[in-house]
Amino acid sequence: MIVSIIGGTRGLGYWIARFLKKEGLRVIITGRDHDAGMEAASRIGVEYCGDNVQAASRADVVVVSVPIDVTADVIREVAPQVRKGGLLMDVTSVKEEPARVMEESIGDGAHHLPAHPMFGPRVSSLEGQVVVLTPTQENPWVDTVIEFLEKHKARVIVTDPATHDRMMSVVQVLTHFAYISIASTLEAEGVDIRESRKFASPIYNLMIDTIARIVAQNPYLAYSIQIHNPHGQDMRDSFLRTASELNEMLSDGRMDEFVSRMGLAAKNIDDVEASLGRSDKAIEALNEELKILKDSVGGEVGLRHIYSGKVHVGVLESVTPDYATLREGKRLLRFKISNIRVLSDDELQMWKAENLPTRVYDISAVFPDTVAPHVIEYLTGLLDGVAGSEVVDVYSGPQIPDGHVSLTLRIRVFKREDYERVREILEGMGARIR
């Protein structure tokens, strides 16, 4: 099966191309910039094609992943080329217009399925990500796409284009607009955000962090989402009207009115108690991590970079509210705490067992012949620093006293001291090392 990604040289299109390639599909990407397209294609081992029409006509599935403002035109360009039995999709943040244009321009016997993956190219997998599908015709591809997405643990929502756009006018338009307005006010007022964080509660920090997330987006995408959603203008106007009314209530000292409006707003939230619980836990998780780090200074820790996934293990030298300094071998590494996650003891042990070089030692020890080799394996395997433990030989012969047996235990450990410790433990059980 061949999938052509129209606009697959960067952003979400590029992400999809890489993802499908890893899944073993044949992928063609297109893009206006020939050099960038060739480079992107060779980076992920797919084919670059400079011509949308040609790419579309060669594929079984065509995915349009171009900026919102050119999506309709690109659909009109490629839809007639989709082969009989083939599928045309798009991944735009609005769904009414693309769905309508698809219906108007799709080729005979070809199918279409407008889609909106609710994530950006920052995510590392589909797991837990929401993908909205808005089919406007029954077609055999719908189930195939759903199965594919669910196999990768995405959360699939099937709805109609109008409901989607209405929901997005809340989920994206209103929230983005309000957050960009807050951030822009902070800038206009010359507020020193770093200074303001000192004064503030953890919830303020979390608020600023979510605001930062929104304004750190691609501003052209943010602009497009605002202007292309058919309900966007209404939603923004409604927001401004509401905020002005609240502001007037405050200026005029109309307390009862303000209190009643706020009460209605609170009542409209689906489950305030759950919201408090979740945000408390989110804050607690961040604080707890800092606490664990502070308690671990001088000891061994494992830190996983949250984006690259790379793990660093070493002795924690120092911790400030923003940075952790780790001695890894002879190198001193400094990490932004916001970018790392501290491994739990179990995770650290597992990582070490899988990644650190281990040494193998054989230890032969004489036990009473009632010994159970699997118990010795199990007990030594519980010890810190032991990555593996196996009885490789059970021997009784002339050198072994009557009523006794010699076990040869093969252990994998990280350091010579770990081996010595295992010897001591075996001796402590009453065994005699040979």
Add this chain to the structure above:
Amino acid sequence: MIVSIIGGTRGLGYWIARFLKKEGLRVIITGRDHDAGMEAASRIGVEYCGDNVQAASRADVVVVSVPIDVTADVIREVAPQVRKGGLLMDVTSVKEEPARVMEESIGDGAHHLPAHPMFGPRVSSLEGQVVVLTPTQENPWVDTVIEFLEKHKARVIVTDPATHDRMMSVVQVLTHFAYISIASTLEAEGVDIRESRKFASPIYNLMIDTIARIVAQNPYLAYSIQIHNPHGQDMRDSFLRTASELNEMLSDGRMDEFVSRMGLAAKNIDDVEASLGRSDKAIEALNEELKILKDSVGGEVGLRHIYSGKVHVGVLESVTPDYATLREGKRLLRFKISNIRVLSDDELQMWKAENLPTRVYDISAVFPDTVAPHVIEYLTGLLDGVAGSEVVDVYSGPQIPDGHVSLTLRIRVFKREDYERVREILEGMGARIR
């Protein structure tokens, strides 16, 4: 030392009264409602006094904890009563006016220290909480208060009242106003929040959760913070102006201007990368917990209620995105996942050791006489289900063969099966149970 809390029968004043009482101080609380005051006082074992003036004159430290709009009047009422060498504090969200009124009305030789604890009565301790102090006179109490707060691990910020109020016009006025406006727009537009969450990314859920936090506050306090901050009106006007400008750019299709404003706003955020990292981690922490729960169905888990602190241990029967059902003994308990935290394996073991009834068993076992009793204690102590392990007797005598010794191990376990497992492990080491 006697501390009088003016307005100590509920809210933050009540929280402070309870906290200081636990610290061993003598506390008097006042409040307008006699019955409620008597009840609150008896609940936490302090004295209720119906008369602010009398309560102030009897105390070494007087803390005014009343609604903002009456704070100035109450300070005027009690300040002249503060004894020579005594201290007057307030805990209001604005600082310029209370500081000025304190200076004007404080008694001869008495001291004052305006304060703003940046937390509500929901918190369980001072640890990590921010307390802003805005002293306007040098006085011996300042260091005492700072030491007390830092002893309890609060983060103390010392600044002047004007800087405080300016910061709060951002940290509280702007953010609260914007969030209440969003929530009120959602209500006005009849948005079904629960439905919208289905469509949304985890970050939208976190945004809604923080919005819920703000609108779930006491609306009278929210109103007071808006109208009493001297910069509040300016800040709200600035926000509305900025939002209107952005809206016009969008209506007029002035893309470049919008993009440039958004870029400036992003640049003004202190550290966008750290913000992304922290919010990613906050979201991940919530998802991970749900994943741990799903993986634990059928097994034993410990759940701690995040507010009451109460721990429930049992077999996890089922998990939905919102609820976890636990079988605790014969009872089936249903928990909101947002209100519970899953204990780690270590935490669970520790909790069980401290809280579950244990049984004590003595096991005597014959080992080679080279056995090290502390190694046997250590190894058996590592086993799941063993809360304690101690060698209470070492015996060699007529019944014990030469070259051998009998250890009596006293173990504390939760279940008889755990005891049987320890016996098997000892036998597996080659020991002979007597």
